[in-house]
Amino acid sequence: MSDMLVSMTGIDKAFPGVRALIDCQFDLRAGEVHALVGENGAGKSTLMKVLTGVYQKDAGHIRVKGQEVHIANTKAAQDMGISIIHQELNLAADLTIAQNIYIGREPRKYFNLLLDEREINEQTQQLFSRLNLPPMNPRTLISELTVAKQQMVEIAKALSFNAEVLIMDEPTAALSDAEINDLFQIIQQLRTNGVGIVYISHRMNELKQITDRITVMRDGGYIDTVDTAAVTIEQIISMMVGREIYQSSKALKLDEDLPNVLEVRNLNRGRVLKDISFDLKKGEILGLAGLVGAGRTEVARAIFGADPIDSGQLSVAGKSISINSPYQAVKQGIGYLSEDRKHYGCMVEMDVKMNIAMASFHKFTNWFGWVNEKKMIQVSNDVVKALKVKTPTIHQEVKYLSGGNQQKVVIGKWLTKDCEILIFDEPTRGIDIGAKSEIYKLLNELAEQGKSIIMISSELPEILRMSHRIAVMCEGRITGILHRDEATQEAIMSLATQRSA
Ligand SMILES: Nc1ncnc2c1ncn2[C@@H]1O[C@H](COP(=O)(O)OP(=O)(O)OP(=O)(O)O)[C@@H](O)[C@H]1O
Protein backbone atom coordinates (compact mmCIF):
# COMPACT_ATOMS: atom_id res chain seq x y z
CA MET A 1 0.00 0.00 0.00
CA SER A 2 1.32 3.37 -0.92
CA ASP A 3 0.34 5.22 2.22
CA MET A 4 2.11 2.66 4.44
CA LEU A 5 4.97 4.50 6.12
CA VAL A 6 6.29 1.61 8.14
CA SER A 7 5.64 -2.08 8.28
CA MET A 8 7.28 -4.51 10.68
CA THR A 9 6.73 -8.25 10.41
CA GLY A 10 8.02 -11.36 12.16
CA ILE A 11 10.08 -9.39 14.67
CA ASP A 12 11.93 -11.42 17.32
CA LYS A 13 14.11 -10.00 20.05
CA ALA A 14 15.62 -11.78 23.04
CA PHE A 15 17.65 -10.52 25.98
CA PRO A 16 19.48 -12.82 28.39
CA GLY A 17 16.70 -14.68 30.17
CA VAL A 18 13.87 -12.75 28.45
CA ARG A 19 12.10 -13.26 25.15
CA ALA A 20 10.97 -9.70 24.75
CA LEU A 21 9.44 -9.97 21.26
CA ILE A 22 8.10 -13.07 19.57
CA ASP A 23 6.94 -12.83 15.96
CA CYS A 24 5.61 -9.29 16.34
CA GLN A 25 4.07 -7.14 13.65
CA PHE A 26 3.10 -3.52 13.40
CA ASP A 27 2.37 -1.05 10.64
CA LEU A 28 1.79 2.66 10.39
CA ARG A 29 0.04 4.77 7.77
CA ALA A 30 0.68 8.37 6.93
CA GLY A 31 -1.62 10.69 8.86
CA GLU A 32 -2.82 8.17 11.43
CA VAL A 33 -2.43 7.85 15.16
CA HIS A 34 -1.80 4.20 15.91
CA ALA A 35 -1.89 3.16 19.56
CA LEU A 36 0.35 0.40 20.87
CA VAL A 37 -1.01 -1.03 24.11
CA GLY A 38 -0.27 -3.87 26.50
CA GLU A 39 0.61 -4.56 30.11
CA ASN A 40 3.89 -3.55 31.73
CA GLY A 41 6.62 -5.60 30.13
CA ALA A 42 4.52 -6.61 27.11
CA GLY A 43 7.25 -5.40 24.74
CA LYS A 44 5.94 -2.05 23.49
CA SER A 45 9.06 0.00 24.15
CA THR A 46 11.29 -2.78 22.88
CA LEU A 47 9.42 -3.00 19.57
CA MET A 48 9.79 0.74 19.09
CA LYS A 49 13.45 0.63 20.07
CA VAL A 50 13.95 -1.92 17.30
CA LEU A 51 12.29 0.50 14.88
CA THR A 52 14.50 3.39 16.00
CA GLY A 53 17.80 1.52 15.90
CA VAL A 54 18.33 1.39 19.67
CA TYR A 55 18.21 -2.42 19.51
CA GLN A 56 18.91 -4.78 16.63
CA LYS A 57 16.20 -7.36 15.90
CA ASP A 58 17.08 -11.05 15.98
CA ALA A 59 14.70 -11.83 13.12
CA GLY A 60 12.03 -10.18 10.98
CA HIS A 61 11.61 -7.45 8.39
CA ILE A 62 11.21 -3.71 8.55
CA ARG A 63 9.96 -1.78 5.55
CA VAL A 64 9.86 1.98 5.28
CA LYS A 65 7.60 3.22 2.47
CA GLY A 66 7.71 -0.23 0.93
CA GLN A 67 11.50 -0.59 0.94
CA GLU A 68 13.13 -3.16 3.18
CA VAL A 69 15.61 -1.36 5.41
CA HIS A 70 18.34 -2.11 7.91
CA ILE A 71 18.30 0.33 10.80
CA ALA A 72 21.82 0.19 12.17
CA ASN A 73 21.55 2.88 14.84
CA THR A 74 19.45 5.79 16.07
CA LYS A 75 21.06 8.17 13.60
CA ALA A 76 20.02 5.92 10.72
CA ALA A 77 16.43 5.99 11.99
CA GLN A 78 16.46 9.77 12.24
CA ASP A 79 17.77 10.01 8.70
CA MET A 80 14.80 7.92 7.59
CA GLY A 81 12.49 10.41 9.28
CA ILE A 82 11.72 8.27 12.34
CA SER A 83 11.84 10.09 15.66
CA ILE A 84 11.01 8.89 19.18
CA ILE A 85 10.11 10.41 22.51
CA HIS A 86 11.41 7.84 24.95
CA GLN A 87 9.49 6.74 28.01
CA GLU A 88 12.43 7.50 30.29
CA LEU A 89 13.35 11.11 29.85
CA ASN A 90 16.70 11.35 28.14
CA LEU A 91 17.78 14.92 28.71
CA ALA A 92 21.13 16.05 30.05
CA ALA A 93 20.35 17.68 33.40
CA ASP A 94 23.18 20.21 33.36
CA LEU A 95 22.62 21.51 29.85
CA THR A 96 20.07 24.16 28.91
CA ILE A 97 16.79 23.49 27.13
CA ALA A 98 18.23 24.77 23.83
CA GLN A 99 21.44 22.78 24.18
CA ASN A 100 19.45 19.62 24.78
CA ILE A 101 17.29 20.14 21.73
CA TYR A 102 20.18 20.84 19.38
CA ILE A 103 22.76 18.53 20.92
CA GLY A 104 25.02 17.07 18.25
CA ARG A 105 23.74 19.36 15.50
CA GLU A 106 24.36 22.81 16.90
CA PRO A 107 24.80 25.72 14.58
CA ARG A 108 28.36 27.01 14.93
CA LYS A 109 30.08 30.27 14.26
CA TYR A 110 33.63 31.53 13.71
CA PHE A 111 34.69 28.77 11.33
CA ASN A 112 32.90 26.09 13.27
CA LEU A 113 34.82 26.78 16.44
CA LEU A 114 32.19 28.20 18.70
CA LEU A 115 28.72 27.10 19.49
CA ASP A 116 26.26 29.73 18.39
CA GLU A 117 24.31 30.02 21.61
CA ARG A 118 22.25 32.93 20.45
CA GLU A 119 21.19 31.05 17.32
CA ILE A 120 20.06 27.90 19.15
CA ASN A 121 18.24 29.94 21.75
CA GLU A 122 16.37 31.75 19.04
CA GLN A 123 15.62 28.56 17.15
CA THR A 124 14.33 27.00 20.36
CA GLN A 125 11.98 29.89 20.98
CA GLN A 126 10.69 29.64 17.41
CA LEU A 127 10.25 25.89 17.73
CA PHE A 128 8.18 26.29 20.90
CA SER A 129 5.96 28.92 19.38
CA ARG A 130 5.55 26.98 16.12
CA LEU A 131 4.39 23.98 18.16
CA ASN A 132 2.16 26.11 20.34
CA LEU A 133 4.01 24.92 23.42
CA PRO A 134 4.03 27.17 26.48
CA PRO A 135 7.01 29.50 26.16
CA MET A 136 10.08 28.65 28.22
CA ASN A 137 13.38 30.40 28.58
CA PRO A 138 15.74 28.38 26.32
CA ARG A 139 18.63 29.11 28.69
CA THR A 140 17.02 27.31 31.63
CA LEU A 141 18.88 24.23 32.82
CA ILE A 142 16.98 20.96 32.53
CA SER A 143 17.66 20.24 36.21
CA GLU A 144 15.53 23.25 37.12
CA LEU A 145 12.46 21.96 35.29
CA THR A 146 9.62 19.84 36.63
CA VAL A 147 9.09 16.44 35.06
CA ALA A 148 6.15 17.83 33.06
CA LYS A 149 8.24 20.62 31.61
CA GLN A 150 11.01 18.17 30.78
CA GLN A 151 8.46 16.12 28.93
CA MET A 152 7.53 19.20 26.89
CA VAL A 153 11.19 19.68 25.99
CA GLU A 154 11.41 16.05 24.86
CA ILE A 155 8.38 16.57 22.66
CA ALA A 156 9.81 19.74 21.15
CA LYS A 157 13.09 17.97 20.53
CA ALA A 158 11.51 15.02 18.75
CA LEU A 159 9.45 17.34 16.58
CA SER A 160 12.45 19.48 15.69
CA PHE A 161 13.67 16.69 13.41
CA ASN A 162 10.68 17.20 11.10
CA ALA A 163 9.97 13.50 11.36
CA GLU A 164 7.45 11.65 9.21
CA VAL A 165 7.11 8.97 11.83
CA LEU A 166 6.83 10.09 15.42
CA ILE A 167 6.79 7.58 18.25
CA MET A 168 5.49 8.75 21.60
CA ASP A 169 6.23 6.33 24.43
CA GLU A 170 3.86 7.37 27.22
CA PRO A 171 4.02 11.08 26.49
CA THR A 172 1.19 11.99 28.85
CA ALA A 173 2.36 10.03 31.89
CA ALA A 174 3.79 13.18 33.49
CA LEU A 175 1.29 15.70 32.17
CA SER A 176 -1.84 17.19 33.69
CA ASP A 177 -5.13 17.49 31.84
CA ALA A 178 -4.52 20.97 30.46
CA GLU A 179 -1.13 19.97 29.11
CA ILE A 180 -2.54 16.77 27.66
CA ASN A 181 -5.05 18.85 25.72
CA ASP A 182 -2.25 20.95 24.30
CA LEU A 183 -0.42 17.81 23.29
CA PHE A 184 -3.51 16.40 21.58
CA GLN A 185 -3.80 19.57 19.56
CA ILE A 186 -0.22 19.21 18.43
CA ILE A 187 -0.94 15.60 17.49
CA GLN A 188 -3.99 16.62 15.44
CA GLN A 189 -1.96 19.20 13.63
CA LEU A 190 0.82 16.69 12.83
CA ARG A 191 -1.69 14.15 11.63
CA THR A 192 -3.20 16.69 9.23
CA ASN A 193 0.30 17.24 7.90
CA GLY A 194 0.56 13.53 7.14
CA VAL A 195 2.84 12.50 10.00
CA GLY A 196 2.28 8.94 11.23
CA ILE A 197 2.19 8.73 15.02
CA VAL A 198 2.74 5.71 17.23
CA TYR A 199 1.09 6.35 20.56
CA ILE A 200 1.93 4.26 23.63
CA SER A 201 -0.19 4.90 26.72
CA HIS A 202 -1.71 3.21 29.74
CA ARG A 203 -4.46 5.79 29.92
CA MET A 204 -7.25 3.93 28.22
CA ASN A 205 -9.60 6.90 27.92
CA GLU A 206 -7.08 8.62 25.67
CA LEU A 207 -7.33 5.90 23.06
CA LYS A 208 -10.86 6.77 22.00
CA GLN A 209 -10.00 10.43 21.98
CA ILE A 210 -7.11 10.51 19.57
CA THR A 211 -6.26 7.17 17.99
CA ASP A 212 -7.39 5.69 14.67
CA ARG A 213 -6.16 2.14 15.19
CA ILE A 214 -4.98 0.10 18.15
CA THR A 215 -2.47 -2.75 18.22
CA VAL A 216 -2.48 -4.94 21.30
CA MET A 217 0.55 -6.87 22.58
CA ARG A 218 0.76 -9.38 25.38
CA ASP A 219 3.85 -11.15 26.82
CA GLY A 220 6.04 -10.21 23.87
CA GLY A 221 3.50 -11.46 21.35
CA TYR A 222 1.23 -9.77 18.84
CA ILE A 223 -2.47 -10.09 19.63
CA ASP A 224 -4.41 -8.00 17.09
CA THR A 225 -4.83 -4.68 15.34
CA VAL A 226 -8.27 -3.08 15.30
CA ASP A 227 -9.97 0.13 14.24
CA THR A 228 -10.55 2.24 17.33
CA ALA A 229 -14.09 3.05 16.29
CA ALA A 230 -14.97 -0.65 16.07
CA VAL A 231 -14.12 -1.67 19.67
CA THR A 232 -14.95 -0.76 23.23
CA ILE A 233 -12.29 0.01 25.81
CA GLU A 234 -13.43 -3.06 27.76
CA GLN A 235 -12.66 -5.22 24.73
CA ILE A 236 -9.20 -3.70 24.45
CA ILE A 237 -8.51 -4.30 28.13
CA SER A 238 -9.51 -7.91 27.96
CA MET A 239 -7.29 -8.38 24.89
CA MET A 240 -4.44 -6.81 26.85
CA VAL A 241 -4.67 -8.82 30.02
CA GLY A 242 -6.25 -12.03 28.77
CA ARG A 243 -7.88 -12.50 32.17
CA GLU A 244 -10.27 -10.83 34.57
CA ILE A 245 -8.78 -7.96 36.51
CA TYR A 246 -9.28 -7.29 40.16
CA GLN A 247 -11.92 -4.62 40.64
CA SER A 248 -10.72 -2.56 43.53
CA SER A 249 -13.25 -2.01 46.23
CA LYS A 250 -14.56 1.42 47.07
CA ALA A 251 -12.37 3.54 49.29
CA LEU A 252 -12.57 2.63 52.95
CA LYS A 253 -14.53 4.37 55.62
CA LEU A 254 -12.46 6.37 58.03
CA ASP A 255 -13.07 6.70 61.72
CA GLU A 256 -13.22 10.47 62.23
CA ASP A 257 -12.01 10.22 65.83
CA LEU A 258 -8.64 8.78 65.00
CA PRO A 259 -5.66 10.84 66.08
CA ASN A 260 -3.56 12.98 63.78
CA VAL A 261 -0.22 11.40 62.95
CA LEU A 262 1.04 14.40 61.06
CA GLU A 263 0.27 18.06 61.58
CA VAL A 264 1.60 20.57 59.11
CA ARG A 265 1.37 24.22 60.11
CA ASN A 266 2.09 27.32 58.02
CA LEU A 267 4.81 25.94 55.79
CA ASN A 268 6.36 28.62 53.66
CA ARG A 269 9.06 28.34 51.07
CA GLY A 270 9.85 31.23 48.74
CA ARG A 271 7.08 31.60 46.23
CA VAL A 272 6.38 27.88 45.89
CA LEU A 273 4.72 27.18 49.23
CA LYS A 274 2.46 29.66 50.96
CA ASP A 275 1.06 28.98 54.39
CA ILE A 276 0.46 25.28 53.93
CA SER A 277 -1.48 23.73 56.83
CA PHE A 278 -3.24 20.40 57.09
CA ASP A 279 -3.58 17.28 59.24
CA LEU A 280 -3.20 13.65 58.37
CA LYS A 281 -5.07 11.11 60.46
CA LYS A 282 -4.03 7.61 61.37
CA GLY A 283 -5.20 5.26 58.66
CA GLU A 284 -6.14 8.06 56.31
CA ILE A 285 -5.46 8.40 52.63
CA LEU A 286 -5.25 12.11 51.94
CA GLY A 287 -5.29 13.02 48.27
CA LEU A 288 -3.29 16.03 47.14
CA ALA A 289 -4.75 17.40 43.93
CA GLY A 290 -3.93 20.34 41.72
CA LEU A 291 -2.53 21.24 38.35
CA VAL A 292 1.07 20.50 37.52
CA GLY A 293 3.13 23.25 39.12
CA ALA A 294 0.61 23.93 41.89
CA GLY A 295 3.18 22.90 44.51
CA ARG A 296 2.10 19.36 45.39
CA THR A 297 5.54 17.82 44.96
CA GLU A 298 7.04 20.78 46.83
CA VAL A 299 4.82 20.02 49.83
CA ALA A 300 6.02 16.43 49.78
CA ARG A 301 9.65 17.44 49.47
CA ALA A 302 9.34 19.93 52.32
CA ILE A 303 7.85 17.33 54.66
CA PHE A 304 10.48 14.81 53.61
CA GLY A 305 13.30 17.28 54.30
CA ALA A 306 14.45 17.28 50.69
CA ASP A 307 14.06 21.07 50.37
CA PRO A 308 14.68 23.60 53.15
CA ILE A 309 11.67 25.61 54.31
CA ASP A 310 11.61 29.29 55.28
CA SER A 311 9.15 28.83 58.13
CA GLY A 312 6.52 26.47 59.49
CA GLN A 313 6.08 23.61 61.95
CA LEU A 314 5.67 19.88 61.62
CA SER A 315 4.56 17.48 64.29
CA VAL A 316 4.56 13.74 64.07
CA ALA A 317 2.39 11.82 66.55
CA GLY A 318 1.82 15.00 68.54
CA LYS A 319 5.51 15.81 68.94
CA SER A 320 6.92 18.89 67.28
CA ILE A 321 9.90 17.94 65.13
CA SER A 322 12.24 19.50 62.67
CA ILE A 323 13.26 17.66 59.56
CA ASN A 324 16.29 18.92 57.72
CA SER A 325 17.10 15.94 55.56
CA PRO A 326 15.46 12.86 54.08
CA TYR A 327 17.55 10.82 56.50
CA GLN A 328 15.78 12.46 59.45
CA ALA A 329 12.43 12.02 57.76
CA VAL A 330 13.00 8.30 57.35
CA LYS A 331 14.02 8.10 61.01
CA GLN A 332 10.68 9.71 61.90
CA GLY A 333 8.92 7.01 59.93
CA ILE A 334 8.17 9.07 56.84
CA GLY A 335 8.67 7.55 53.39
CA TYR A 336 8.53 9.36 50.08
CA LEU A 337 8.03 7.77 46.70
CA SER A 338 9.31 10.43 44.36
CA GLU A 339 7.62 11.32 41.07
CA ASP A 340 11.05 11.39 39.51
CA ARG A 341 12.07 7.78 39.92
CA LYS A 342 15.06 8.10 37.65
CA HIS A 343 16.82 10.53 39.96
CA TYR A 344 15.55 9.66 43.41
CA GLY A 345 13.55 6.49 43.18
CA CYS A 346 15.83 3.67 42.21
CA MET A 347 19.39 2.78 41.49
CA VAL A 348 19.08 1.43 37.99
CA GLU A 349 22.56 -0.09 38.03
CA MET A 350 21.66 -2.27 41.02
CA ASP A 351 19.51 -5.35 40.98
CA VAL A 352 15.88 -5.68 42.01
CA LYS A 353 16.75 -7.21 45.37
CA MET A 354 19.09 -4.39 46.42
CA ASN A 355 16.62 -1.76 45.33
CA ILE A 356 13.87 -3.27 47.43
CA ALA A 357 16.12 -3.72 50.45
CA MET A 358 17.84 -0.36 50.19
CA ALA A 359 15.51 1.78 52.29
CA SER A 360 15.29 -0.78 55.06
CA PHE A 361 18.77 -2.15 55.21
CA HIS A 362 18.85 -2.32 58.99
CA LYS A 363 16.21 -5.01 58.79
CA PHE A 364 18.59 -7.24 56.92
CA THR A 365 21.73 -6.57 58.91
CA ASN A 366 22.52 -7.81 62.41
CA TRP A 367 24.32 -5.81 65.08
CA PHE A 368 27.77 -6.25 63.58
CA GLY A 369 26.64 -5.37 60.11
CA TRP A 370 26.31 -8.86 58.71
CA VAL A 371 23.78 -8.92 55.88
CA ASN A 372 21.16 -11.60 56.08
CA GLU A 373 21.12 -12.39 52.38
CA LYS A 374 18.55 -15.12 52.75
CA LYS A 375 16.01 -12.85 54.37
CA MET A 376 16.65 -10.16 51.79
CA ILE A 377 16.02 -12.65 48.99
CA GLN A 378 12.84 -13.84 50.61
CA VAL A 379 11.43 -10.35 51.16
CA SER A 380 12.33 -9.33 47.61
CA ASN A 381 10.68 -12.39 46.18
CA ASP A 382 7.55 -11.59 48.19
CA VAL A 383 7.42 -8.06 46.81
CA VAL A 384 7.98 -9.26 43.25
CA LYS A 385 5.14 -11.70 43.68
CA ALA A 386 2.74 -9.28 45.37
CA LEU A 387 3.23 -6.55 42.79
CA LYS A 388 3.63 -8.95 39.85
CA VAL A 389 6.95 -7.39 38.86
CA LYS A 390 7.96 -8.82 35.52
CA THR A 391 11.62 -9.80 35.85
CA PRO A 392 13.48 -13.05 35.15
CA THR A 393 14.89 -13.06 38.72
CA ILE A 394 15.40 -10.65 41.61
CA HIS A 395 19.06 -10.50 40.56
CA GLN A 396 18.24 -8.62 37.35
CA GLU A 397 19.57 -5.06 37.19
CA VAL A 398 16.67 -2.62 37.36
CA LYS A 399 17.69 -0.81 34.18
CA TYR A 400 16.66 -3.87 32.20
CA LEU A 401 13.08 -3.82 33.48
CA SER A 402 10.28 -2.13 31.56
CA GLY A 403 9.26 1.35 32.74
CA GLY A 404 6.19 0.21 34.65
CA ASN A 405 8.07 -2.59 36.35
CA GLN A 406 10.76 -0.19 37.55
CA GLN A 407 7.98 1.84 39.14
CA LYS A 408 6.68 -1.27 40.89
CA VAL A 409 10.14 -1.92 42.35
CA VAL A 410 10.22 1.57 43.85
CA ILE A 411 6.80 1.05 45.37
CA GLY A 412 8.01 -2.28 46.76
CA LYS A 413 10.94 -0.56 48.38
CA TRP A 414 8.72 1.73 50.44
CA LEU A 415 6.27 -1.03 51.27
CA THR A 416 9.12 -3.02 52.79
CA LYS A 417 10.29 -0.08 54.82
CA ASP A 418 7.41 -0.10 57.28
CA CYS A 419 6.84 3.65 57.42
CA GLU A 420 4.00 5.13 59.47
CA ILE A 421 3.54 7.96 56.98
CA LEU A 422 3.94 7.34 53.29
CA ILE A 423 3.91 10.03 50.65
CA PHE A 424 3.28 8.65 47.19
CA ASP A 425 3.90 11.09 44.35
CA GLU A 426 2.15 9.86 41.19
CA PRO A 427 2.45 6.22 42.26
CA THR A 428 0.65 4.73 39.27
CA ARG A 429 2.35 6.73 36.56
CA GLY A 430 3.18 4.38 33.72
CA ILE A 431 1.54 1.46 35.45
CA ASP A 432 -0.80 -0.75 33.44
CA ILE A 433 -4.45 -1.03 34.27
CA GLY A 434 -4.26 -4.44 35.92
CA ALA A 435 -1.30 -3.53 38.10
CA LYS A 436 -2.94 -0.23 38.99
CA SER A 437 -5.79 -1.95 40.73
CA GLU A 438 -3.28 -4.17 42.56
CA ILE A 439 -1.59 -1.02 43.83
CA TYR A 440 -4.91 0.49 44.89
CA LYS A 441 -5.60 -2.67 46.81
CA LEU A 442 -2.21 -2.47 48.53
CA LEU A 443 -2.74 1.18 49.48
CA ASN A 444 -6.12 0.31 50.94
CA GLU A 445 -4.56 -2.51 52.92
CA LEU A 446 -1.84 -0.23 54.26
CA ALA A 447 -4.45 2.28 55.39
CA GLU A 448 -6.45 -0.46 57.03
CA GLN A 449 -3.34 -1.47 58.96
CA GLY A 450 -3.22 2.08 60.31
CA LYS A 451 -0.59 3.57 58.05
CA SER A 452 -1.26 7.09 56.83
CA ILE A 453 -0.84 8.02 53.23
CA ILE A 454 -0.57 11.23 51.26
CA MET A 455 -1.26 10.50 47.63
CA ILE A 456 -0.39 13.00 44.93
CA SER A 457 -1.98 12.25 41.59
CA SER A 458 -2.88 14.09 38.44
CA GLU A 459 -5.58 11.58 37.62
CA LEU A 460 -8.74 12.87 39.21
CA PRO A 461 -10.68 9.58 39.04
CA GLU A 462 -7.83 7.94 40.95
CA ILE A 463 -7.77 10.65 43.63
CA LEU A 464 -11.55 10.51 43.98
CA ARG A 465 -11.64 6.77 44.29
CA MET A 466 -8.82 6.39 46.79
CA SER A 467 -8.92 9.38 49.14
CA HIS A 468 -10.79 9.95 52.37
CA ARG A 469 -10.19 13.66 52.03
CA ILE A 470 -8.70 15.71 49.22
CA ALA A 471 -6.56 18.80 49.69
CA VAL A 472 -6.51 20.91 46.55
CA MET A 473 -3.66 23.26 45.71
CA CYS A 474 -3.29 26.19 43.41
CA GLU A 475 -0.17 28.34 43.03
CA GLY A 476 1.49 27.17 46.22
CA ARG A 477 -1.58 27.44 48.47
CA ILE A 478 -4.13 24.97 49.69
CA THR A 479 -7.36 26.38 48.31
CA GLY A 480 -9.64 23.86 49.97
CA ILE A 481 -9.88 20.49 51.70
CA LEU A 482 -12.81 18.39 50.56
CA HIS A 483 -14.38 15.51 52.38
CA ARG A 484 -14.91 12.50 50.16
CA ASP A 485 -18.69 12.98 50.16
CA GLU A 486 -18.45 16.48 48.76
CA ALA A 487 -15.59 15.82 46.33
CA THR A 488 -16.37 15.80 42.63
CA GLN A 489 -14.19 16.44 39.59
CA GLU A 490 -15.88 19.82 39.20
CA ALA A 491 -15.33 20.81 42.83
CA ILE A 492 -11.66 19.89 42.61
CA MET A 493 -11.10 21.68 39.31
CA SER A 494 -12.74 24.78 40.63
CA LEU A 495 -10.40 24.85 43.66
CA ALA A 496 -7.42 23.94 41.50
CA THR A 497 -7.90 27.03 39.41
CA GLN A 498 -8.81 29.38 42.24
CA ARG A 499 -6.07 31.93 41.89
CA SER A 500 -5.65 34.44 44.65
CA ALA A 501 -6.42 37.99 43.62
N1 LIG B 1 17.95 -4.21 27.65
C1 LIG B 1 17.21 -5.19 28.19
N2 LIG B 1 17.79 -6.25 28.80
C2 LIG B 1 17.04 -7.24 29.34
N3 LIG B 1 15.70 -7.28 29.34
C3 LIG B 1 15.05 -6.24 28.74
C4 LIG B 1 15.77 -5.14 28.16
N4 LIG B 1 14.86 -4.28 27.64
C5 LIG B 1 13.65 -4.81 27.91
N5 LIG B 1 13.76 -5.99 28.56
C6 LIG B 1 12.66 -6.86 28.97
O1 LIG B 1 11.81 -7.04 27.85
C7 LIG B 1 10.44 -7.07 28.27
C8 LIG B 1 9.65 -6.04 27.51
O2 LIG B 1 10.01 -4.76 27.98
P1 LIG B 1 9.44 -3.40 27.40
O3 LIG B 1 10.22 -2.32 28.01
O4 LIG B 1 9.40 -3.46 25.93
O5 LIG B 1 7.94 -3.41 27.99
P2 LIG B 1 6.78 -2.32 27.82
O6 LIG B 1 5.67 -2.98 27.11
O7 LIG B 1 7.32 -1.08 27.24
O8 LIG B 1 6.32 -2.10 29.33
P3 LIG B 1 5.93 -0.75 30.18
O9 LIG B 1 4.50 -0.51 29.95
O10 LIG B 1 6.18 -1.12 31.61
O11 LIG B 1 6.81 0.36 29.72
C9 LIG B 1 10.43 -6.87 29.76
O12 LIG B 1 10.33 -8.12 30.38
C10 LIG B 1 11.79 -6.24 30.04
O13 LIG B 1 12.22 -6.55 31.33
Ligand SMILES: [Mg+2]
Ligand atom coordinates in the same frame (compact mmCIF):
# COMPACT_ATOMS: atom_id res chain seq x y z
MG1 LIG C 1 7.66 0.82 27.97
